[in-house]
Amino acid sequence: MPEFVQIDGLKRYFDVSAPWLVRKLEGRPRQIVQAVDGVDIAIAKGETFSLVGESGCGKSTVARLVVGLYPPSAGNIVFDGHDMVAGRGRATQSALRRRLQMIFQDPFASLNPRWRVFDIIAEPIRAFGLAKDKDDLRRQVDELLRQVRLTPADGVKFPHEFSGGQRQRISIARALASQPEFLVCDEPTSALDVSVQAQILNLMMDLQRRLQLTYLFISHNLAVVYHISTRVGVMYLGRLVEQAPTETLFRRPKHPYTRMLLDTIPDLEMTGRQRTPVAGEVPSPINPPSGCTFHPRCPFANERCKAERPRSLPVEGGLVACHAIEEGRIPIEDRTYAARSALSS
Amino acid sequence: MAATNNPPLLEVRNLRVEFPTRRGTLLAVDDVSFEIAPGEVLGVVGESGAGKSLTGNAIIGLLEPPGRIAAGEVRLEGRRIDNLPYEEMRKVRGARIGAIFQDPLTSLNPLYSVGRQLVETIQTHLPLNAAAARKRALDLLKEVGIPGAEHRLDHYPHQFSGGMRQRVVIALALCAGPRLIVADEPTTALDVSIQAQIIALLKRLCREHGTAVMLVTHDMGVIAETADRVAVMYAGRVAEIGPVRDVIKNAQHPYTKGLMGSIPHLGERGGRLTQIDGSMPRLNAIPKGCAFNPRCTLRGQRCLVERPELMAAGASRAACWLHDSRGVGAPIGKETVDA
Numbered sequence: 221m222p223e224f225v226q227i228d229g230l231k232r233y234f235d236v237s238a239p240w241l242v243r244k245l246e247g248r249p250r251q252i253v254q255a256v257d258g259v260d261i262a263i264a265k266g267e268t269f270s271l272v273g274e275s276g277c278g279k280s281t282v283a284r285l286v287v288g289l290y291p292p293s294a295g296n297i298v299f300d301g302h303d304m305v306a307g308r309g310r311a312t313q314s315a316l317r318r319r320l321q322m323i324f325q326d327p328f329a330s331l332n333p334r335w336r337v338f339d340i341i342a343e344p345i346r347a348f349g350l351a352k353d354k355d356d357l358r359r360q361v362d363e364l365l366r367q368v369r370l371t372p373a374d375g376v377k378f379p380h381e382f383s384g385g386q387r388q389r390i391s392i393a394r395a396l397a398s399q400p401e402f403l404v405c406d407e408p409t410s411a412l413d414v415s416v417q418a419q420i421l422n423l424m425m426d427l428q429r430r431l432q433l434t435y436l437f438i439s440h441n442l443a444v445v446y447h448i449s450t451r452v453g454v455m456y457l458g459r460l461v462e463q464a465p466t467e468t469l470f471r472r473p474k475h476p477y478t479r480m481l482l483d484t485i486p487d488l489e490m491t492g493r494q495r496t497p498v499a500g501e502v503p504s505p506i507n508p509p510s511g512c513t514f515h516p517r518c519p520f521a522n523e524r525c526k527a528e529r530p531r532s533l534p535v536e537g538g539l540v541a542c543h544a545i546e547e548g549r550i551p552i553e554d555r556t557y558a559a560r561s562a563l564s565s
Numbered sequence: 566m567a568a569t570n571n572p573p574l575l576e577v578r579n580l581r582v583e584f585p586t587r588r589g590t591l592l593a594v595d596d597v598s599f600e601i602a603p604g605e606v607l608g609v610v611g612e613s614g615a616g617k618s619l620t621g622n623a624i625i626g627l628l629e630p631p632g633r634i635a636a637g638e639v640r641l642e643g644r645r646i647d648n649l650p651y652e653e654m655r656k657v658r659g660a661r662i663g664a665i666f667q668d669p670l671t672s673l674n675p676l677y678s679v680g681r682q683l684v685e686t687i688q689t690h691l692p693l694n695a696a697a698a699r700k701r702a703l704d705l706l707k708e709v710g711i712p713g714a715e716h717r718l719d720h721y722p723h724q725f726s727g728g729m730r731q732r733v734v735i736a737l738a739l740c741a742g743p744r745l746i747v748a749d750e751p752t753t754a755l756d757v758s759i760q761a762q763i764i765a766l767l768k769r770l771c772r773e774h775g776t777a778v779m780l781v782t783h784d785m786g787v788i789a790e791t792a793d794r795v796a797v798m799y800a801g802r803v804a805e806i807g808p809v810r811d812v813i814k815n816a817q818h819p820y821t822k823g824l825m826g827s828i829p830h831l832g833e834r835g836g837r838l839t840q841i842d843g844s845m846p847r848l849n850a851i852p853k854g855c856a857f858n859p860r861c862t863l864r865g866q867r868c869l870v871e872r873p874e875l876m877a878a879g880a881s882r883a884a885c886w887l888h889d890s891r892g893v894g895a896p897i898g899k900e901t902v903d904a
Contacts, residue, residue: 414612
């Protein structure tokens with residue numbers, strides 16, 4: 221039984237080679253970026269699945285593949301039993317498209333500055349023919365604006381009249397306009413200040429409860445991901461190195477890269493926990509390291525890690541792609557975090 | 566920790582930064598005062614538009630026109646530096662104050678090798694010949710943890726990754742052995758794992774050299790890890806200033822409390838985050854009285870008319886009438902709080 225959203229062996233390669241003539245004259249090889257290199261994700265209805273990772277790990281590419289902004293190089297995306305890859309571009313897909321929408325990172329770039337807010341939000345309703353007449357359209361847009369805590373009077377304004385947080389509310393209203401069931405959110409709060417981020421996260425959680433939405437949430441902020449998701453996948457150089465239910469991932473992280481990421485979260489509680497800054501940086505996805513791509517930065521890497529790509533294997537309710545975990549070379553330890561209630565006055 | 570008996574290294578008194586525009590003068594930094602002791606790390610936090618970066622720029626004399634210091638003074642080691650002529654300020658900046666900016670790509674010249682930029686900066690501020698300056702540049706690169714510093718010296722900025730570039734910028738700031746570093750969002754453009762490396766590096770260097778740091782950032786986590794004291798800015802004013810532990814764990818100003826509550830947190834999950842409704846006022850529409858009052862749930866009549874100055878509050882100082890003996894005045898109906 222496939223899940224609501226089922227992604228199997230998803231790959232996306234980008235050709236970033238120099239032009240053909242330059243390549244021939246200078247004897248340069250083709251250069252392929254393996255942005256997404258074999259990702260499997262299953263998302264159940266009503267849950268929030270988050271992808272985390274550093275810049276360049278391919279998480280945004282996964283988001284764009286899922287909504288169909290890029291065609292995948294290989295692999296399959298099945299949405300509620302319908303194959304999204306094979307049926308790409310067919311008329312039957314437009315009905316599916318309505319049920320899946322995206323929220324982008326930059327609320328300044330993702331709204332047309334020449335359109336009034338009313339038209340921005342009405343566009344999906346018009347495009348999918350969801351309104352009976354003009355009055356119905358107005359009623360729907362007003363309701364959407366109220367849903368995201370704006371007022372119907374805001375409809376006549378232009379995007380530049382709003383602050384960043386309000387603009388992100390408009391993006392959310394637009395995404396909700398086609399009555400979707402699945403929302404792909406690519407860093408929806410990274411461009412916002414923390415107090416505004418809290419407003420948007422609260423709003424997204426309220427909407428999820430009220431409208432039974434399913435989220436694929438992309439973020440580099442681990443604390444945000446911890447707060448909002450039911451399950452988390454950690455990406456590194458185009459591959460999913462670990463996925464697990466949120467509590468499991470944060471309490472008992474297994475993959476060395478996950479542990480490293482958790483170590484880098486600044487410690488607001490000042491428990492005196494020693495942060496171990498990990499040496500090195502993310503290598504180029506053009507020539508990723510052999511075997512396990514994390515091996516040059518991994519303190520537990522051995523010969524096998526350099527040669528053989530690890531498979532995702534089930535460990536304690538999650539999936540982990542690591543030879544050291546598979547062989548039991550590194551112990552799995554519990555982590556604890558101070559509760560906020562214990563420290564506030 | 567700040568030693569109170571030492572004279573402060575940097576003293577900012579009643580600083581005002583104004584932007585004259587056609588529609589009137591905007592007050593971006595309004596009567597800001599603080600000091601930094603030698604070797605101390607002062608964090609300055611706030612949301613976009615709070616005036617934190619402008620405060621930093623005013624101190625290093627790099628306010629972009631038409632912005633100007635309208636009142637107040639800045640003293641470095643007792644000497645006034647806010648009214649120095651451009652050329653003299655240029656000597657202070659670099660020699661006595663180092664600066665680190667957010668984007669390491671724009672703070673380096675793409676046309677010169679890293680070594681040449683370091684040597685140029687060193688020779689501008691220190692009486693060293695070319696060979697000695699190059700030696701110092703090499704030592705600096707090693708100190709900031711750039712692997713293979715010998716041959717990296719002749720590389721150009723584009724050949725470095727973001728984290729490595731930020732290390733080079735730090736090396737540049739340290740060239741002449743400054744007493745104070747003004748770091749404006751030094752880790753914002755970097756990935757979390759690199760961010761941790763850069764913070765660790767800054768902390769180590771400051772400890773070893775006894776350099777004071779003014780760390781401007783919007784990231785409370787970075788402040789919690791790095792700073793000794795923290796100043797929270799809101800709408801161009803300091804809302805609260807105090808030891809970092811007290812400000813984070815026992816905030817005295819309603820804005821600081823809300824800010825801390827709105828940060829997602831690893832100890833608990835799924836619940837609603839504390840939310841401060843509304844957003845920071847624009848500079849042309851700063852409310853009368855306390856600038857935070859339209860968003861404050863604890864405000865009273867007095868907050869609408871009288872502007873609070875910093876006053877003792879717990880272990881910190883907060884600009885809030887809640888800590889005054891006369892309090893916030895008569896309560897106000899809730900309906901005036903706009904969403």
